[in-house]
Amino acid sequence: MNSEGYPSDSVPLQGRYEGFHGEPGGSAGVQYITVSVPPEPPRDHIIWSLCCLLYANPCCLGLAALIFSIKARDRKVVGDMEGARHYGSTARCLNIWATVLFSIMIVIFLIIVTTVLVQIKQAAQRYNLFNNNYRG
Known part of the structure; x- marks a missing residue:
C-alpha cells in the first residue's frame, strides 16, 4: 500500500549478510511503510x-x-x-x-446595570443628606 511518490525499497545500511532475518548482524534492510490517513471529515458545528x-x-x-x-x-x-x-x-x-x-x-x-445602581445609591445618599439637614 504505497503511494506513487514513495517506492518501496530495502536499503542496506551496512555490508551484506546472508544469515537469518532478525539475528544480530543479520540483513540490515529498511522497509518503508506508507500509511494513508483519510482526511478529517468537515465539522458541522x-x-x-x-x-x-x-x-x-x-x-x-x-x-x-x-x-x-x-x-x-x-x-x-x-x-x-x-x-x-x-x-x-x-x-x-x-x-x-x-x-x-x-x-x-x-x-x-x-455596564448599564452598574451605572444605574451607582446613580441610585448616590441619589439615595443625597436624599438622606437633605432630610438630615432639615430635621432641625
Whole structure:
C-alpha cells in the first residue's frame, strides 16, 4: 500500500549478510511503510449552533447558523465533503458572530446595570443628606 511518490525499497545500511532475518548482524534492510490517513471529515458545528440559537440569538444569527449546520450535516451524509466544508465554515462564522455580539450585549448590560445602581445609591445618599439637614 504505497503511494506513487514513495517506492518501496530495502536499503542496506551496512555490508551484506546472508544469515537469518532478525539475528544480530543479520540483513540490515529498511522497509518503508506508507500509511494513508483519510482526511478529517468537515465539522458541522451543530451543538454550537443549537447553543447560539437557544442562548445567544442576536439578529437571528443562531437560527441561520443552525440552518447552515444542518445543511453541512446533510452534505456530509450524501458524501459531498467540499459542500459540507463550505456550509460548516459558514455556520462557524455565524456562530462566532452570534457569540461575539451576545458577549458584547452582556458587557453593555452589566455596564448599564452598574451605572444605574451607582446613580441610585448616590441619589439615595443625597436624599438622606437633605432630610438630615432639615430635621432641625
